[in-house]
Amino acid sequence: MTRIYTLVNQKGGVGKTTTAINLGAYLARFGQRVLIVDLDPQANASSSLGVDKNAVEGSIYDALINEMPVSTLTLHNERLNLSILPSSPALAGAEVELVNELARETRLKNALDEVRGKYDYILIDCPPSLGLLTVNGLVAARDGVIIPVQCEYLALEGLGQLTETIERVRVALYPDLKVRGVVLTMFDSRTNLGNDVIKEVNRHFPKQAFHSIVPRNIRLAEAPSYGLPVAAYAPSSPGAYAYEMLARELLRGDGVK
Amino acid sequence: MTRIYTLVNQKGGVGKTTTAINLGAYLARFGQRVLIVDLDPQANASSSLGVDKNAVEGSIYDALINEMPVSTLTLHNERLNLSILPSSPALAGAEVELVNELARETRLKNALDEVRGKYDYILIDCPPSLGLLTVNGLVAARDGVIIPVQCEYLALEGLGQLTETIERVRVALYPDLKVRGVVLTMFDSRTNLGNDVIKEVNRHFPKQAFHSIVPRNIRLAEAPSYGLPVAAYAPSSPGAYAYEMLARELLRGDGVK
Ligand SMILES: Nc1ncnc2c1ncn2[C@@H]1O[C@H](COP(=O)(O)OP(=O)(O)OP(=O)(O)O)[C@@H](O)[C@H]1O
Numbered sequence: 001m002t003r004i005y006t007l008v009n010q011k012g013g014v015g016k017t018t019t020a021i022n023l024g025a026y027l028a029r030f031g032q033r034v035l036i037v038d039l040d041p042q043a044n045a046s047s048s049l050g051v052d053k054n055a056v057e058g059s060i061y062d063a064l065i066n067e068m069p070v071s072t073l074t075l076h077n078e079r080l081n082l083s084i085l086p087s088s089p090a091l092a093g094a095e096v097e098l099v100n101e102l103a104r105e106t107r108l109k110n111a112l113d114e115v116r117g118k119y120d121y122i123l124i125d126c127p128p129s130l131g132l133l134t135v136n137g138l139v140a141a142r143d144g145v146i147i148p149v150q151c152e153y154l155a156l157e158g159l160g161q162l163t164e165t166i167e168r169v170r171v172a173l174y175p176d177l178k179v180r181g182v183v184l185t186m187f188d189s190r191t192n193l194g195n196d197v198i199k200e201v202n203r204h205f206p207k208q209a210f211h212s213i214v215p216r217n218i219r220l221a222e223a224p225s226y227g228l229p230v231a232a233y234a235p236s237s238p239g240a241y242a243y244e245m246l247a248r249e250l251l252r253g254d255g256v257k
Numbered sequence: 258m259t260r261i262y263t264l265v266n267q268k269g270g271v272g273k274t275t276t277a278i279n280l281g282a283y284l285a286r287f288g289q290r291v292l293i294v295d296l297d298p299q300a301n302a303s304s305s306l307g308v309d310k311n312a313v314e315g316s317i318y319d320a321l322i323n324e325m326p327v328s329t330l331t332l333h334n335e336r337l338n339l340s341i342l343p344s345s346p347a348l349a350g351a352e353v354e355l356v357n358e359l360a361r362e363t364r365l366k367n368a369l370d371e372v373r374g375k376y377d378y379i380l381i382d383c384p385p386s387l388g389l390l391t392v393n394g395l396v397a398a399r400d401g402v403i404i405p406v407q408c409e410y411l412a413l414e415g416l417g418q419l420t421e422t423i424e425r426v427r428v429a430l431y432p433d434l435k436v437r438g439v440v441l442t443m444f445d446s447r448t449n450l451g452n453d454v455i456k457e458v459n460r461h462f463p464k465q466a467f468h469s470i471v472p473r474n475i476r477l478a479e480a481p482s483y484g485l486p487v488a489a490y491a492p493s494s495p496g497a498y499a500y501e502m503l504a505r506e507l508l509r510g511d512g513v514k
């Protein structure tokens with residue numbers, strides 16, 4: 001029973017990649033077989049795991065455009081017990097190339113069907129926009145979307161547009177699309193911003209915010225430069241603790257273990 | 258002699274909006290006539306100046322799609338001595354609507370021709386993507402682009418793609434497109450990340466980084482929730498000082514005063 005969650009929020013820099021990598025790494029530590037899918041042409045998820053986007057032989061571009069099997073494109077990190085379907089610079093052109101293709105919105109969903117039994121969790125990291133790549137991510141989100149929301153004022157502005165887009169995909173492409181939960185990120189207790197954001201998030205997504213809140217913690221920003229998740233880079237940091245709690249909360253809610 | 262600069266970087270959350278607003282506010286304090294153009298469907302620049310994107314009568318959407326004169330759409334803030342061409346939710350559909358339009362890449366440039374003599378500086382804030390809206394921003398950047406780069410590892414990944422896109426626009430649409438400068442943002446002296454990023458930026462954009470570096474400062478994140486630039490919200494904060502220095506540096510380099 002593979003669960004597929006998509007990390008989505010068109011606001012930039014809110015912690016989509018950081019959440020995909022670090023939530024994924026803790027799920028893997030808890031014995032789950034995990035695949036991270038990097039749907040962002042910037043390839044931040046790939047580089048967070050030490051993958052050089054310019055050196056990969058195959059990438060998600062080949063799965064979406066050339067319909068190559070995903071199993072031939074994934075890389076496995078033995079040490080982290082994590083797999084990644086990497087991105088590459090070619091993906092930047094995919095949105096334009098897909099426009100006139102058949103089944104352009106369901107390419108990722110169909111591609112992942114091939115590997116479904118192989119993983120317990122598939123986490124899809126999206127770019128900060130609501131174009132065809134993100135729509136592919138929404139249609140592939142079999143078990144729902146996870147929405148990282150930065151605890152800052154400007155991050156609130158986009159929530160209305162995001163819920164509208166989710167509703168449009170639900171009506172036109174995937175009726176069962178649901179919100180699995182909202183992750184509050186970069187929470188800073190020294191300012192009132194965080195508390196104001198939490199109130200607003202509870203208004204937009206009542207009862208859907210995960211209890212685990214991720215604080216602002218510099219170790220989370222340092223870890224990608226070593227190609228490691230924070231669980232391996234700074235396991236006793238506040239950032240690591242928060243993602244460990246989030247992984248436990250997700251597993252509990254999914255009825256695993 | 259109106260100078261038009263576009264704030265661009267497809268990496269999300271690096272300080273494009275914060276730089277457009279706060280650089281603009283200090284240029285206005287120094288007596289320049291300033292227009293902020295909000296080219297992001299999230300309308301963060303508009304809300305940072307207290308404009309409600311859902312309540313505006315006309316927006317940049319009308320200038321781009323309905324070819325309404327910009328002068329009929331701008332709002333002027335007397336207290337801040339700043340004008341804004343606001344965004345609206347309708348802009349989210351503009352990228353798709355523009356695809357088959359004539360002169361789709363030069364709509365913004367042509368629209369701004371009407372107000373050129375009215376302002377000394379026009380700063381254009383872009384969304385975190387390299388689609389048609391950002392291309393419009395690049396073509397309209399008469400005097401160059403200003404690239405905010407967050408002093409964190411993941412922000413480095415996208416610099417290569419950005420320079421490629423700038424080069425493609427230069428070849429196909431606007432041969433004089435140049436980089437006016439790179440603004441290093443969210444610099445945190447407690448970690449080596451900042452210094453690593455500075456070295457990389459100097460490699461990608463030799464001698465083009467502004468001397469004024471913007472530190473991470475919570476006041477910059479709080480100011481938008483009051484609809485104020487930091488110059489008005491917390492004028493003696495490190496964030497305010499940095500943007501004041503940046504405005505002075507830009508004016509000096511432009512040979513103004
Ligand atoms: N809780 C945190 N504390 C401190 N830094 C963080 C935290 N979460 C993420 N970061 C850092 O903030 C920056 C933005 O995070 P990240 O890149 O994960 O966001 P994103 O939503 O994926 O961005 P994009 O919209 O560009 O895809 C990165 O440099 C990351 O390392």
Ligand SMILES: Nc1ncnc2c1ncn2[C@@H]1O[C@H](COP(=O)(O)OP(=O)(O)OP(=O)(O)O)[C@@H](O)[C@H]1O
Nearest residue numbers: 012152269270271272273274275385443473474478
């Ligand atoms: N120097 C700084 N110190 C602290 N916070 C900052 C700083 N600069 C920006 N911020 C905050 O960081 C967040 C991201 O900044 P901002 O929204 O300006 O980036 P952006 O590049 O415009 O994002 P997007 O890609 O979504 O358009 C905002 O909440 C902003 O208030």
Ligand SMILES: [Mg+2]
Nearest residue numbers: 016017040044
């Ligand atoms: Mg990301």
Ligand SMILES: [Mg+2]
Nearest residue numbers: 273274297301
């Ligand atoms: Mg912005």
